[in-house]
Amino acid sequence: MFVDSSAKRTTKRHEHNTNPHEGAQVEMGQKGISMKDVLKTTTLVLLFLVGTGFFFRYQGDKLAASATGSNNQEMIALEREAEMAPLSASEGRAKSLPVGQWGGEHISLDVTGRGATVEYDCAHATIARRITIDRHGGFDVSGKQSSEHGGPVRQGQEASGYPVRFKGQVNDKTMTLNVTNSLTKELIGTFTLVHGAEPRLMKCK
Structure with a gap:
């Protein structure tokens, strides 16, 4: 098929x-x-x-x-x-001036951590700030000073005073201090003080 x-x-x-x-x-x-x-x-x-x-x-x-x-x-x-x-x-x-008493002829400086008081034969002064000395042993601070005299003190007389400048040089325990009237620029005196020494004052009478 x-x-x-x-x-x-x-x-x-x-x-x-x-x-x-x-x-x-x-x-x-x-x-x-x-x-x-x-x-x-x-x-x-x-x-x-x-x-x-x-x-x-x-x-x-x-x-x-x-x-x-x-x-x-x-x-x-x-x-x-x-x-x-x-x-x-x-x-x-700067460091603080050693605290305590610094004494010398006709001057006494009592230093604290907040300032100092100064006493002379016939005057006194205050320093209302901490005294610091530089690396060379120097310091320069202002204060207020008042004169004294013998006899009674009149009312209000104690508050009077005049500005002064304290310029010092410290060498070990010995200080040389110059005090100047800030108004008149007059040198009031130059003092030698020793830390821890008794002052020799002759107070006004």
Whole structure:
């Protein structure tokens, strides 16, 4: 029996093309799964990047705040140091005149931590501030002095006085002191005193 070979080929083509969309569906299904995986992976990566960005931004803010706080503390410390610098510098170079009694001919100087009182034969004075000496042993302070005289003191006379300047030089326990009237610039006297020595006064009568 004769069979047309072209018919067989046609039949085979029909057999192969019975479901023409089946292959496309399988291919699209595979592509669909791949796209889902890509989208999922992309989403995870984006979430990771966003989270990392927030983390580093938070850490950066913390570091910035910490640096700002540290800078503020440093500025406060520097300001305090600047405020204290003049006092520290002057106090560092100067020391207090030794307290106690300094005695000499016709003068007595009683030094405390807050000032001093001076007594002469016929006068007395006060220094209302702490006396400091520089690194060379010198000092220069102002005070108020009042003259004395024998006999009774009139009411209100004790309050009168005049400004004076005490300029001294200390060498170990010995002091050379010049007293000057601040108004007239007149030198009242030059005295030599020794720390711890008794004064030799001849008070007015």
